[in-house]
Amino acid sequence: MDALIPRPAREIAPGAWHVPDWLTPAQRRALVTACRAWATGPVPIRHTRLPRGGVMSVRTVCVGWHWQPYRYTRTADDVNGLRVAEFPDWMVRLGRRAVLAAYGDEARAQEYTPDTALINFYDGQARMGMHQDKDERSPAPVVSLSIGDTCVFRVGNTETRTRPYTDVELCSGDLFVLGGPSRFAYHGVPKVREGTGDPDTGLASGRLNITMRVTGLDRTGK
Numbered sequence: 001m002d003a004l005i006p007r008p009a010r011e012i013a014p015g016a017w018h019v020p021d022w023l024t025p026a027q028r029r030a031l032v033t034a035c036r037a038w039a040t041g042p043v044p045i046r047h048t049r050l051p052r053g054g055v056m057s058v059r060t061v062c063v064g065w066h067w068q069p070y071r072y073t074r075t076a077d078d079v080n081g082l083r084v085a086e087f088p089d090w091m092v093r094l095g096r097r098a099v100l101a102a103y104g105d106e107a108r109a110q111e112y113t114p115d116t117a118l119i120n121f122y123d124g125q126a127r128m129g130m131h132q133d134k135d136e137r138s139p140a141p142v143v144s145l146s147i148g149d150t151c152v153f154r155v156g157n158t159e160t161r162t163r164p165y166t167d168v169e170l171c172s173g174d175l176f177v178l179g180g181p182s183r184f185a186y187h188g189v190p191k192v193r194e195g196t197g198d199p200d201t202g203l204a205s206g207r208l209n210i211t212m213r214v215t216g217l218d219r220t221g222k
């Protein structure tokens with residue numbers, strides 16, 4: 001994003017924080033490399049199939065727990081039946097730093113222990129409709145990291161998928177945290193601005209989004 005236009009950190013709705021340019025260029029590159037490896041296996045990245053027969057336009061691969069509409073399991077039963085990659089400790093630490101950056105609360109950051117990440121890849125045509133992240137049994141924040149093409153991220157309210165909502169431009173390196181009263185707010189991605197990313201990240205085109213979450217499930221999935 002144009003460094004001449006300052007983009008201060010901003011609370012978009014109560015508990016919903018946008019922290020522009022949070023990831024360093026080195027972190028962006030490292031995340032692209034890690035996500036590229038996860039995309040190949042043990043469970044390959046795929047368009048998630050929806051129960052009523054459609055497919056999502058984004059491609060998704062998960063670590064820690066596998067998400068399929070609308071639950072988490074350890075094995076990717078709707079893909080190849082294999083167990084997903086372990087959630088790495090470095091990602092727990094990154095999630096804690098993200099919570100600290102959003103809320104400035106060291107204790108809240110230290111107790112944050114994400115155990116799953118959904119990694120979404122958007123080409124220029126991909127979108128995500130308004131939805132709530134509600135398959136987790138924990139009110140802990142969702143930490144979202146964006147790399148590559150800029151998108152329009154729509155942050156709504158907890159009651160309806162319609163207005164009132166606020167549109168935010170998420171650029172490469174931006175952090176967004178949905179927590180507190182906005183943890184279960186509707187949100188979506190109505191548009192990706194094709195060709196706006198920085199190839200130095202290692203991503204030649206498209207948009208990568210990583211959301212870390214706390215499933216609230218124990219090891220057996222209960």
Ligand SMILES: O=C(O)CCC(=O)C(=O)O
Pocket residue numbers: 118120128133144153187188189209211
């Ligand atoms: O791509 C984004 O910024 C949001 C992704 C999202 O809402 C999700 O994976 O649940």
Ligand SMILES: [Fe+2]
Pocket residue numbers: 131132133187
């Ligand atoms: Fe979401």
